Amino acid sequence: MKPINYIILLFLIIGCNGKIDQNIENSKFSFEVEDSQESYDMSSWSNEKKQEYYQIAGVIIQKGLIDNSYKLPNTLTFQNKLQNILNIKVDSTKVYQTFALVADNKTDYDAKEIIIFPKLRIIAFDNELPLIDSNSIKYYNSPEYKSIDQSYDNNLNLNKLFFSDSIDYKKAKVAIEKLKQSNITIYDKEIDNLNDEAEDIKLIKETENKPIGLDISTYIKNNHYFIKNIDVNKDGISDKIVSHNRYQGDELLVFLGDGNGNYQFALKSTNFSEDGGNQISDINPTKDGFEIITAFPDRGQLQKKYLVSSINNSFILKKIETESYSWQDGYTESCLQNFNLNLKNSTEELFFNTIHETERHCTKTYENKSE
Numbered sequence: 026m027k028p029i030n031y032i033i034l035l036f037l038i039i040g041c042n043g044k045i046d047q048n049i050e051n052s053k054f055s056f057e058v059e060d061s062q063e064s065y066d067m068s069s070w071s072n073e074k075k076q077e078y079y080q081i082a083g084v085i086i087q088k089g090l091i092d093n094s095y096k097l098p099n100t101l102t103f104q105n106k107l108q109n110i111l112n113i114k115v116d117s118t119k120v121y122q123t124f125a126l127v128a129d130n131k132t133d134y135d136a137k138e139i140i141i142f143p144k145l146r147i148i149a150f151d152n153e154l155p156l157i158d159s160n161s162i163k164y165y166n167s168p169e170y171k172s173i174d175q176s177y178d179n180n181l182n183l184n185k186l187f188f189s190d191s192i193d194y195k196k197a198k199v200a201i202e203k204l205k206q207s208n209i210t211i212y213d214k215e216i217d218n219l220n221d222e223a224e225d226i227k228l229i230k231e232t233e234n235k236p237i238g239l240d241i242s243t244y245i246k247n248n249h250y251f252i253k254n255i256d257v258n259k260d261g262i263s264d265k266i267v268s269h270n271r272y273q274g275d276e277l278l279v280f281l282g283d284g285n286g287n288y289q290f291a292l293k294s295t296n297f298s299e300d301g302g303n304q305i306s307d308i309n310p311t312k313d314g315f316e317i318i319t320a321f322p323d324r325g326q327l328q329k330k331y332l333v334s335s336i337n338n339s340f341i342l343k344k345i346e347t348e349s350y351s352w353q354d355g356y357t358e359s360c361l362q363n364f365n366l367n368l369k370n371s372t373e374e375l376f377f378n379t380i381h382e383t384e385r386h387c388t389k390t391y392e393n394k395s396e
Contacts, residue, residue, distance in 0.1 A: 079121040083142040098188040103146040127207040241288040257335040268296045271304035294368040326350035340368040360387040
């Protein structure tokens with residue numbers, strides 16, 4: 026079945042008077058439930074039925090958020106926040122995506138996933154998804170439902186935590202606690218006395234492009250990444266550098282070891298892989314840090330070494346050494362660029378603009394003479 030167009034779907038669900046329509050038309054699936062059923066068991070559903078359910082449920086959730094004065098983020102903000110906080114790439118071609126949460130049997134709040142609606146620019150807990158049977162739709166339109174204080178709604182507060190500067194942290198307590206169980210901390214500002222027991226939950230100001238909740242276990246035995254054990258800060262303790270494999274992306278992360286098998290996240294940057302160009306080849310230790318090596322994988326000879334100093338837990342790009350071979354003219358060209366660029370503080374745009382604009386010092390070595 027062809028997926029329902031979102032514009033048509035909005036008209037089907039939301040009438041011209043702003044109400045949610047009692048009849049969801051143009052569907053060959055039934056979403057009716059037993060009186061005692063509070064959620065759907067999708068284990069036996071076809072992918073087609075799931076797609077249609079999430080289309081309809083997403084629009085209902087979005088309308089609820091907007092009705093409660095929530096302002097949707099723009100597409101770029103939505104994608105960047107989820108990339109930085111959840112380390113997930115939003116696919117705008119999909120109806121929905123999922124992000125697994127850590128289950129906690131000690132609490133009745135049993136959300137297991139965050140559902141991402143790329144086209145609607147909203148997210149929701151999987152146990153906070155609406156029923157879309159006829160009785161539920163009728164209830165959403167009722168004065169009784171509209172009189173309920175929606176400011177404590179977990180999906181509303183989840184979206185505010187990720188994408189809004191306006192948030193009542195006491196009302197968002199349940200959402201915050203569920204995220205904390207999965208080591209996801211939203212960095213905004215310091216909050217004291219969040220609940221009646223004066224529990225301190227400190228939310229530190231987010232710096233631009235700083236990823237949240239990263240853990241080395243995410244990358245172990247992950248086919249999209251490789252890990253190098255290198256003492257990057259020269260303290261005598263092995264650390265871990267994580268990099269996307271070639272053609273998988275350009276992400277590079279550093280986790281510092283404490284000597285007891287624990288690794289603290291320290292840096293998220295780039296492995297300098299380029300679309301249609303050089304790809305990550307290797308990462309090696311140097312006397313004051315490490316070097317990232319990229320190479321052109323298909324033909325010819327083009328290698329770059331990015332030398333990073335990481336003493337005192339600062340990650341500074343010091344040099345780029347480039348070597349290329351011209352078989353037509355029979356020479357090897359070696360180029361050097363000098364920098365003092367802090368990888369931790371630089372945005373990607375500034376980073377690559379700086380590299381592009383920095384002077385290159387080059388020499389050519391011919392097969393039978395030197396120039």
